[in-house]
Amino acid sequence: MKLGELRPEEEWARRLISAALSRDVVGNDFNSGFRTYDLRIGDFTRPQAAIEVVQAVSGKHQKAWKSGPGRGALHVPGLDGGWIVVITPEADNRVLRQDLGSFLKRLEKAGQAVVERGDVSVESEMKRLGIESAYSDLDGTPGTVYTTLPIAVSLVSEDGGPLVTWLSNFLQAVPDVLEKLATSAEERHVFIPVHFGGAPSEVLLYLTDSDNDGLPPLPRKAPVLPAPVTHVWVISVFAGHGLRWDGGQWLTFPDVERRP
Structure with a gap:
């Protein structure tokens, strides 16, 4: 990866967040090697939102x-x-x-x-x-x-409880992400692409489930996000829509251009 380029998952996140919020989302660290967050909304010196991208993946x-x-x-x-x-x-x-x-x-x-x-x-x-x-x-x-690949068979949760619990545990386990978001930005977002084996089967099934409108069901509980995270985006790389917590409610967002 060359200096000045976003990683593929960062570019994917940038496009999806920009489309969902109708805001300009730009790269912030460009693979510079500095311990700073990946994307931002707003000015470099006074960003409205700091965004870090971290993949949930089993090697x-x-x-x-x-x-x-x-x-x-x-x-x-x-x-x-x-x-x-x-x-x-x-x-x-x-x-x-x-x-x-x-x-x-x-x-x-x-x-x-x-x-x-x-x-x-x-x-x-x-x-x-x-x-x-x-x-x-x-x-x-x-x-x-x-x-x-094999996946354990389980019932799809109706209230999204397994997803909400997993998100909290996952974020607690990535202290470097939390460190990078320790900034003065008004909002601190984490964008999580979930790969096969990167989350428990009940979470993967929930993220790929859909209702009659083709949208994933919304969780009924608010996530417990570790400071300084205020917003979270989560999407299976096999699904056409993801879920996001905007600080007050759960919303869906479309995968406007499917990840290769």
């Missing part, structure tokens, strides 16, 4: 996602249907891409539309390939295979 899951599911669907000629395959974070994607097609073709030939770990007929091959489970996608395009 293991992020690496696995980028080398596997994050590269897009696999296309396997000769398959009768589409498939969804859940892989482990430790799966070797080079081996998977080489041998997955023949494995799925054998399943189709045997008439097996669903396989999971524990099926003795395929257990050893699933372990070798790093597959947790595989499901025939009846509505999918023949030959198209989507891989994904």
